[in-house]
Amino acid sequence: MSDLVTLGQRIRHYRTAAGLTLDQLGDRVGVAGSQLSLMENGRREPRVTLLTAIGSELGVTLADLLDTTPPTPRAALEIELERAQRSPHYAGLGLPVVRAGRSMPDDVLESLVGLHRALLERERQAIATPEEARRANTAQRLHMRTLDNYLPDIEELAQQVVRESGHVSGALTHREVGLMAQKLGFELVYVNDLPHSARSVTDLDNGRIYLPPASIPGGHGLRSMALQAIAHRLLGHEVPTSYAEFLRQRLEINYFAAACLMPREQSVAFLSQAKADRNIAVEDFRDAFGVTHEAAALRFTNLATSHLDLTVHFLRVGDDGAVYKAYENDGLRLPVDVTGSTEGQLVCRTWSARAAFARTNRTTEYYQYTDTPEGTFWESTQIGTSASDEFSITVGVPFADSKWFRGRDTVNRHRSTCPDPTCCKRPDGELATRWKGKVWTSAKLHAHILSPLPSGTFPGVDDLELYRFLESHAADAEQ
Numbered sequence: 001m002s003d004l005v006t007l008g009q010r011i012r013h014y015r016t017a018a019g020l021t022l023d024q025l026g027d028r029v030g031v032a033g034s035q036l037s038l039m040e041n042g043r044r045e046p047r048v049t050l051l052t053a054i055g056s057e058l059g060v061t062l063a064d065l066l067d068t069t070p071p072t073p074r075a076a077l078e079i080e081l082e083r084a085q086r087s088p089h090y091a092g093l094g095l096p097v098v099r100a101g102r103s104m105p106d107d108v109l110e111s112l113v114g115l116h117r118a119l120l121e122r123e124r125q126a127i128a129t130p131e132e133a134r135r136a137n138t139a140q141r142l143h144m145r146t147l148d149n150y151l152p153d154i155e156e157l158a159q160q161v162v163r164e165s166g167h168v169s170g171a172l173t174h175r176e177v178g179l180m181a182q183k184l185g186f187e188l189v190y191v192n193d194l195p196h197s198a199r200s201v202t203d204l205d206n207g208r209i210y211l212p213p214a215s216i217p218g219g220h221g222l223r224s225m226a227l228q229a230i231a232h233r234l235l236g237h238e239v240p241t242s243y244a245e246f247l248r249q250r251l252e253i254n255y256f257a258a259a260c261l262m263p264r265e266q267s268v269a270f271l272s273q274a275k276a277d278r279n280i281a282v283e284d285f286r287d288a289f290g291v292t293h294e295a296a297a298l299r300f301t302n303l304a305t306s307h308l309d310l311t312v313h314f315l316r317v318g319d320d321g322a323v324y325k326a327y328e329n330d331g332l333r334l335p336v337d338v339t340g341s342t343e344g345q346l347v348c349r350t351w352s353a354r355a356a357f358a359r360t361n362r363t364t365e366y367y368q369y370t371d372t373p374e375g376t377f378w379e380s381t382q383i384g385t386s387a388s389d390e391f392s393i394t395v396g397v398p399f400a401d402s403k404w405f406r407g408r409d410t411v412n413r414h415r416s417t418c419p420d421p422t423c424c425k426r427p428d429g430e431l432a433t434r435w436k437g438k439v440w441t442s443a444k445l446h447a448h449i450l451s452p453l454p455s456g457t458f459p460g461v462d463d464l465e466l467y468r469f470l471e472s473h474a475a476d477a478e479q
């Protein structure tokens with residue numbers, strides 16, 4: 001019997017409707033009233049023979065007693081309260097269990113049930129707080145660092161799937177991705193009406209993977225999304241029960257898609273040759289495999305340490321200077337908050353990731369050396385544009401390894417002392433004295449859900465940028 005509480009409620013309902021006390025009904029069916037009470041409270045399971053006897057005494061069928069719906073609205077509330085108080089969640093609070101007997105007024109019962117519902121709702125929401133998201137994200141980045149951003153099992157699986165599709169070299173075509181899906185029993189279907197929050201939907205029953213229509217036919221995005229949907233199946237993912245698991249699954253499907261589009265064997269061959277020629281360039285890797293610059297840069301970080309003997313760093317930074325995504329195993333000190341999280345933190349203004357925004361020619365990579373307290377790094381940055389903003393993609397290595405890269409002969413060299421605030425965060429004395437206390441501004445809300453507000457005089461607004469803005473416009477006003 002899965003639902004003793006409802007069964008007990010139904011027995012009580014029919015007993016009181018028949019005008020019998022516990023002892024009176026107990027006498028007629030041959031059990032003590034106290035035993036019957038335990039059954040009505042869902043604490044003891046009655047045998048079917050007893051239930052049949054109770055039914056015939058009360059003039060109802062066995063089916064009436066075993067019906068799983070609460071007999072009355074009041075009973076429904078009593079059942080809900082009983083269940084809520086039996087949950088491990090409630091037990092953890094160490095509070096007494098109250099019995100919703102007949103003496104409990106309706107409004108008290110409604111109030112208690114309402115509070116339990118609200119408590120559960122809060123608990124459920126807490127699972128997806130930005131704090132938890134940030135913690136999980138940081139834990140995952142640090143874990144991937146210990147693995148040099150390399151997942152051999154997924155590499156192997158992707159290589160095998162690519163091989164079976166008949167793909168040999170170069171860019172994986174849309175048709176080949178379709179064939180891969182077919183081998184796994186799926187048809188790729190492009191639709192205009194996907195649910196807003198879904199990137200893809202897989203119909204397991206009918207073997208169909210629904211994807212959004214191609215904005216750029218054959219583009220990297222669509223092939224990647226189809227591969228990600230396939231990956232969920234291949235990797236045996238279940239519905240995630242925590243944010244950390246959700247993140248891990250997302251990392252795995254992204255990894256799988258990248259490892260199909262840039263298979264290990266072919267990629268390592270390509271990059272090893274480039275290294276031998278002292279001509280490694282993410283832009284070449286990107287073009288050889290027909291993917292985005294960001295995908296190529298990230299894929300480079302998967303293979304660099306395990307296969308090319310290089311430690312690296314990767315940054316995706318917005319035009320506001322905030323980190324969107326970052327990875328390093330080469331000792332570059334990423335900006336982090338007190339929890340160790342880097343998303344939303346501002347990178348040094350002198351780093352390549354920000355310096356590149358100032359360049360007018362953005363069709364090729366920008367190169368620079370950056371001297372930091374942790375050593376000198378060589379970096380290559382490409383600016384990109386999304387629907388809503390501009391961003392930079394950076395791959396860098398320690399100075400000693402710059403010799404393997406195209407762009408090592410750059411004369412661009414910057415010095416960074418961040419996180420020392422005098423490096424590039426704090427307005428200098430004269431500028432600060434000129435404007436302090438003479439301005440009020442309204443901050444934009446940060447679009448990135450994981451972003452905290454950067455610290456400054458005005459939450460969310462960078463002092464230096466603000467003061468410089470004021471300075472330049474004040475000069476206009478005087479003219």
Ligand SMILES: [Zn+2]
Nearest residue numbers: 348418423424
């Ligand atoms: Zn700085």
